[in-house]
Amino acid sequence: MFEPHPEHILLTPGPTPIHPRAQQALIRPMLGHMDPEVFALNSEIQADLRVMYGTEPQAFTALLAGTGSLGMEAGFANLVEAGDEVLVCANGSFGSRMAEMAGRYGARVRLVTAPLGEAIRPQDVAAHLDGVNMVAVVHGETSTGVLNPVPEIAELVRGSGALLTVDAVTTAGMEPFHMAEWGVDYAYTGAQKCLSAPPGLAPIAVSERAFARFSARRTKVPLWYCDLEGLRDYWVDHTYHHTVPVNLHFAFHAALRAALEEGLVERQRRVALLGQAITQTLAPLGFSHYVERPQDRLPTVLALRLPDGFDDAGIRQALRRREISVTGGLGPTAGVIWRLGLMGESAHPAPYRALMVALEDLLGERGLAGRFDEAVHGVLV
CATH class of the missing domain: 3.40.640.10 (Type I PLP-dependent aspartate aminotransferase-like (Major domain))
Structure with a gap:
């Protein structure tokens, strides 16, 4: 069952x-x-x-x-x-x-x-x-x-x-x-x-x-x-x-x-700052904004271009086995981007810290969770 x-x-x-x-x-x-x-x-x-x-x-x-x-x-x-x-x-x-x-x-x-x-x-x-x-x-x-x-x-x-x-x-x-x-x-x-x-x-x-x-x-x-x-x-x-x-x-x-x-203005602030922390954490790995102009970026769906040679499907499948769901691109952007949801209850540091801990292991990138903690502290505190 x-x-x-x-x-x-x-x-x-x-x-x-x-x-x-x-x-x-x-x-x-x-x-x-x-x-x-x-x-x-x-x-x-x-x-x-x-x-x-x-x-x-x-x-x-x-x-x-x-x-x-x-x-x-x-x-x-x-x-x-x-x-x-x-x-x-x-x-x-x-x-x-x-x-x-x-x-x-x-x-x-x-x-x-x-x-x-x-x-x-x-x-x-x-x-x-x-x-x-x-x-x-x-x-x-x-x-x-x-x-x-x-x-x-x-x-x-x-x-x-x-x-x-x-x-x-x-x-x-x-x-x-x-x-x-x-x-x-x-x-x-x-x-x-x-x-x-x-x-x-x-x-x-x-x-x-x-x-x-x-x-x-x-x-x-x-x-x-x-x-x-x-x-x-x-x-x-x-x-x-x-x-x-x-x-x-x-x-x-x-x-x-x-x-x-909570207040819509406060929620807007929360999602913007968390998105900033995630981006800062993943940037050294080669992740970058898919949408070039900052004013055109949707705060609630963080679209990140994947690093060259990144195993999109394999990493997402491995994350799923660890009970973490991440969505890739749709149609022409499949294999090109990740779309990270920053809406409602997902727009909090804890679930994204869990992602960083998992990526540390899967990518052999030590210190990723610590970098995320520092980034969150820098923007949310």
């Missing part, structure tokens, strides 16, 4: 280790999805999501019963109609996924691209805004560790009349996100990323402007499960739509509340 190891260390770009308060919430007795206590819980979640995303006071927030990819799809299903012009910023796997989804809902997709490891250039977006109904961009491109300049792109989009959809999967909950201030109309993330809740929920936020655009649709939403009208019936009017995963809601509530109690 399979028995999970209680001390497995996840250093991946998702999922992240479950927050202890979320873990505890998972084992509470079951309640019905129409129970008044669940509706009260959902109202608190909605209010906390408005804080996390930085929305308008009346913005619609909710949890979708699915992962972040459902959050992505729900945005296109509700806010795009056949024939709409949608400008997608694609500089990695998840930007490309946006383009595919938009096309499946009948959009005429225009692409603004950038080479892997580089951020989307706002001037390229500005050159393609004429007649666009929606602009879609990934804030933190998980596949390459790139942070796209969403505030600058949003400023350009505001004057065009287009809606702005933002994938905040590796940013919301770990760094300040200013949805109303920037002018973002639809944002989503995954519970298992920066918030360290269990996978299976996609927290979304919809601006008042986007909801008005949705209400003026000419056609029915083709995705019944995540139709905003049905979701609002459940989340606001408390009428039945579908059975929500109640215990995941309780776990998510606990994890989100813990994040807000």
Whole structure:
């Protein structure tokens, strides 16, 4: 019989280790999805999501019963109609996924691209805004560790009349996100990323402007499960739509509340300083930043180029046998980079010190853990 190891260390770009308060919430007795206590819980979640995303006071927030990819799809299903012009910023796997989804809902997709490891250039977006109904961009491109300049792109989009959809999967909950201030109309993330809740929920936020655009649709939403009208019936009017995963809601509530109690600015500081310590420790071995420009580096997914001759697959397999999971590159970057997750409960020194101890042995590099301790002391104390 399979028995999970209680001390497995996840250093991946998702999922992240479950927050202890979320873990505890998972084992509470079951309640019905129409129970008044669940509706009260959902109202608190909605209010906390408005804080996390930085929305308008009346913005619609909710949890979708699915992962972040459902959050992505729900945005296109509700806010795009056949024939709409949608400008997608694609500089990695998840930007490309946006383009595919938009096309499946009948959009005429225009692409603004950038080479892997580089951020989307706002001037390229500005050159393609004429007649666009929606602009879609990934804030933190998980596949390459790139942070796209969403505030600058949003400023350009505001004057065009287009809606702005933002994938905040590796940013919301770990760094300040200013949805109303920037002018973002639809944002989503995954519970298992920066918030360290269990996978299976996609927290979304919809601006008042986007909801008005949705209400003026000419056609029915083709995705019944995540139709905003049905979701609002459940989340606001408390009428039945579908059975929500109640215990995941309780776990998510606990994890989100813990994040807000710590403070998004403090979490941003924590991840930046830990990333600096990891980079300083591994640099003498030949690891280097994959993303060249510092302002384009995604703090929550540290993308490091591997040293020449490094046995990527072999070392990661050896680490896995020691109950440590590290993620390599995706697609064109396979064998080229490691992507180290610095989100939620993984963004602490202890799990990365365990990685350094293991690498000391596997690479014959004595003193690595000590160098990490010195680096952590230098930036975190």
